[in-house]
Amino acid sequence: MPFAGIDIGSTMTKVVIVDRDETVLSAIIGPTGVEHRHLALKVMQEAIAQSNLTIGQIDFIVATGYGRINVPFADKQVTEITCHARGIRALFPAARIIIDIGGQDSKGIKLDSEGKVANFIMNDKCAAGTGRFLEVIAETLGVPLADMGKISLTAKEYVKISNTCTVFAEHEVTSRLAEGAKIPEIIAGLHQSIAGRVVNMVRHLGIEKEVVVTGGGAKNIGLVKAIEDKVGSPVLVPPEPFLTGALGAALLGRSFIDRGLTPDHERRLESVTFFQ
Amino acid sequence: MSDNQKYYAGVDIGSASIKAVLINAQRIVASAINASGGSYRDTAQSVLDTVLAHANMKAKELSGIVVTGLGAENAPFAARQVSDISCQAMGCHYLFPAARTIIDIGGQFTKVARISPTGTVSDFLMSEKCATGSGRFLQVIARILHIKLEEIGPLSLQSRTPVEFSTNCAVFAESETVSRIAEGARPADILAGVHRAMAAKVAMLVKRIKMEPDVILTGGGGEDAGLVLSISEALGIRVLVPEQPRLSAAFGAACLAQS
Numbered sequence: 001m002p003f004a005g006i007d008i009g010s011t012m013t014k015v016v017i018v019d020r021d022e023t024v025l026s027a028i029i030g031p032t033g034v035e036h037r038h039l040a041l042k043v044m045q046e047a048i049a050q051s052n053l054t055i056g057q058i059d060f061i062v063a064t065g066y067g068r069i070n071v072p073f074a075d076k077q078v079t080e081i082t083c084h085a086r087g088i089r090a091l092f093p094a095a096r097i098i099i100d101i102g103g104q105d106s107k108g109i110k111l112d113s114e115g116k117v118a119n120f121i122m123n124d125k126c127a128a129g130t131g132r133f134l135e136v137i138a139e140t141l142g143v144p145l146a147d148m149g150k151i152s153l154t155a156k157e158y159v160k161i162s163n164t165c166t167v168f169a170e171h172e173v174t175s176r177l178a179e180g181a182k183i184p185e186i187i188a189g190l191h192q193s194i195a196g197r198v199v200n201m202v203r204h205l206g207i208e209k210e211v212v213v214t215g216g217g218a219k220n221i222g223l224v225k226a227i228e229d230k231v232g233s234p235v236l237v238p239p240e241p242f243l244t245g246a247l248g249a250a251l252l253g254r255s256f257i258d259r260g261l262t263p264d265h266e267r268r269l270e271s272v273t274f275f276q
Numbered sequence: 277m278s279d280n281q282k283y284y285a286g287v288d289i290g291s292a293s294i295k296a297v298l299i300n301a302q303r304i305v306a307s308a309i310n311a312s313g314g315s316y317r318d319t320a321q322s323v324l325d326t327v328l329a330h331a332n333m334k335a336k337e338l339s340g341i342v343v344t345g346l347g348a349e350n351a352p353f354a355a356r357q358v359s360d361i362s363c364q365a366m367g368c369h370y371l372f373p374a375a376r377t378i379i380d381i382g383g384q385f386t387k388v389a390r391i392s393p394t395g396t397v398s399d400f401l402m403s404e405k406c407a408t409g410s411g412r413f414l415q416v417i418a419r420i421l422h423i424k425l426e427e428i429g430p431l432s433l434q435s436r437t438p439v440e441f442s443t444n445c446a447v448f449a450e451s452e453t454v455s456r457i458a459e460g461a462r463p464a465d466i467l468a469g470v471h472r473a474m475a476a477k478v479a480m481l482v483k484r485i486k487m488e489p490d491v492i493l494t495g496g497g498g499e500d501a502g503l504v505l506s507i508s509e510a511l512g513i514r515v516l517v518p519e520q521p522r523l524s525a526a527f528g529a530a531c532l533a534q535s
Contacts, residue, residue: 104448126406127447136447166447167407167416168384 005249101217286529367528369395381497
């Protein structure tokens with residue numbers, strides 16, 4: 001009995017298909033993109049093909065992420081907060097705080113001892129403290145986003161970035177470069193800035209161990225270390241931080257079936273339309 | 277020399293442009309604006325030279341000179357330095373004697389101030405934390421749309437259905453703009469949407485210092501008719517704009533040189 005979760009984020013679309021015993025049958029990550037809305041469907045089709053299934057053979061499909069609202073092939077929509085919590089609980093049963101740094105928002109989620117969502121907080125109003133901040137500055141520096149973490153680890157100290165606003169920070173970074181600041185130290189400074197902002201937000205929930213960092217931001221080792229600095233203890237990172245929401249969505253599908261929910265058999269493998 | 281024969285200069289060294297105003301008996305005799313460029317010193321000198329040449333004067337014939345703005349310390353000539361907000365207040369006071377609230381929208385920052393009936397600053401706030409309230413937001417969006425800054429105002433006034441951005445963050449609005457263009461939104465509607473987002477942010481600042489009429493809008497933002505309209509709507513009051521909104525701080529500096 002397979003279950004699928006699709007997480008349509010602002011920058012990436014992720015699909016995970018699991019079996020009843022939580023074995024992952026397939027996991028695909030593809031871009032969401034501005035003009036690539038149909039890619040959500042492609043990612044889904046690819047995941048189905050990889051697991052040697054047809055869409056009809058999947059028992060339940062849960063959609064999550066900001067693009068979840070109008071997915072023609074999903075049986076149910078669930079918020080990403082619930083899905084992340086479920087995915088993280090499967091990976092790290094001792095998790096109490098989840099820090100999710102996405103492309104366009106950042107979230108803090110508090111779990112109770114049973115792994116249920118007790119509280120959450122999020123920032124989707126301001127690019128500071130989100131993946132977007134890193135993306136913009138990476139472009140300014142001419143450094144590939146994927147290399148930012150590694151490069152920052154070579155810094156012995158960091159350049160303090162005093163502007164919170166991404167637009168102003170971009171300007172500040174250009175000035176520091178002109179003054180001769182080293183790129184690794186600038187990047188390390190940016191990580192400190194994002195980590196400070198995110199951890200301050202999460203403090204409102206009361207930080208408790210274990211702390212898990214997930215989302216695209218967790219793929220940046222420099223940012224993760226900066227978060228550990230601010231939290232004051234080591235944090236856990238999933239093997240594939242992009243996939244925790246989709247994994248949670250798939251696992252929730254299994255719970256829905258167990259609770260007697262029947263899937264919508266009129267699934268249409270059609271492109272996703274977005275509401276904004 | 278009687279007061280009528282005395283000339284005073286004000287030079288405003290801003291991040292985007294450098295302005296100089298020459299006055300005689302509180303009336304503008306000559307003015308000049310130049311892009312700041314790479315050397316504040318050189319540009320400030322040439323802008324001052326331009327206004328002096330207009331009046332056939334030499335620098336040593338000036339009875340007083342005040343320099344202001346972000347780059348005031350870079351002035352290549354001896355001059356008294358006064359903060360830009362004090363100069364702005366004095367300039368607005370002379371241009372609009374009933375001025376009590378000033379909004380200055382520059383290329384980088386937006387400042388709001390309450391001023392007394394004598395033109396001194398009684399309260400002051402600056403939006404340095406977020407680009408949304410500043411001219412940078414418009415510059416970013418205008419670049420995507422390939423529209424010149426001076427075209428923004430007239431074009432935005434043609435909008436009937438302004439785009440509503442889901443957040444007021446300039447960075448998120450930038451990517452949202454790209455999506456909206458792909459969906460077929462018109463540039464006029466996008467710009468009008470940016471004006472509204474900016475106006476909301478500016479109105480928040482103005483409310484914090486407790487607005488009192490008359491409200492004056494200065495800086496490059498004052499040259500954008502669409503922004504002036506949006507801010508007037510957001511505040512529920514018609515804001516007044518100097519004839520040359522970018523010159524009011526330099527004018528105020530010259531007035532302060534006299535007093």
